[in-house]
Amino acid sequence: MATTPTLPDLRTEGDIKTLVDTAFSKANEDELLAPLCNAVARVHWPRHLTSLYDYWSTALLGTTRYQEGEMVPLHSALPAQGPLFQRWVSLLKRTVDEKFAGSKAEEAKSKVATLASNSRAA
Numbered sequence: 001m002a003t004t005p006t007l008p009d010l011r012t013e014g015d016i017k018t019l020v021d022t023a024f025s026k027a028n029e030d031e032l033l034a035p036l037c038n039a040v041a042r043v044h045w046p047r048h049l050t051s052l053y054d055y056w057s058t059a060l061l062g063t064t065r066y067q068e069g070e071m072v073p074l075h076s077a078l079p080a081q082g083p084l085f086q087r088w089v090s091l092l093k094r095t096v097d098e099k100f101a102g103s104k105a106e107e108a109k110s111k112v113a114t115l116a117s118n119s120r121a122a
Contacts, residue, residue, distance in 0.1 A: 009102025010060055013053070019108070020052045023095040030091065032084060059111055060104050089113075 010019065024045070027033045051066070058066035093109050100108070 007099065007101040007105075010096075010100050010104035010108055011102075013057060013061070015100065016053055016056045016060065018099060019095060020049060020056060022099060023092050024049065024052070026091055026095065027088065030087070033088060033091070036084060056108070060108060089115075 008015065010016065027037060054063075054065040054067075057063045089112055092112050096105050096108050096112075
C-alpha cells in the first residue's frame, strides 16, 4: 500500500510564492476568472503578484512588506461578492489544500474566509 506524501506547511517566502503563483495560474486558466482579470481589470501581473507575495508574507510570516491599499486598483475593478468572487475564494482555498497542510495553511484558509466575509459586508 502506497503512502501519501505529507504536504509542507506555509512557512517560507518560497511557499508564499508557490501559493500565489499556483492560484493565479489557475485563475488565468479559469474560463470565468481569466477574462475578468485580464480584460476588465487589466491586471499588470508582475506588479500585482509582487503585492500578493508581500500581502501573504505579512499575513502569514509576520513580515512588514505589505502596505495597506497596494491591491486596491485591481480589487476595485473586480466584484467583491457574488459567484465570481466565491469562485476565486474556492480556487484559493483549493490551492492551499493541494499544496500545503498544517497550522499556517489553515491560517491562510481562515484569512481567505475572513476576506470573503469582509467583502460581503462591504
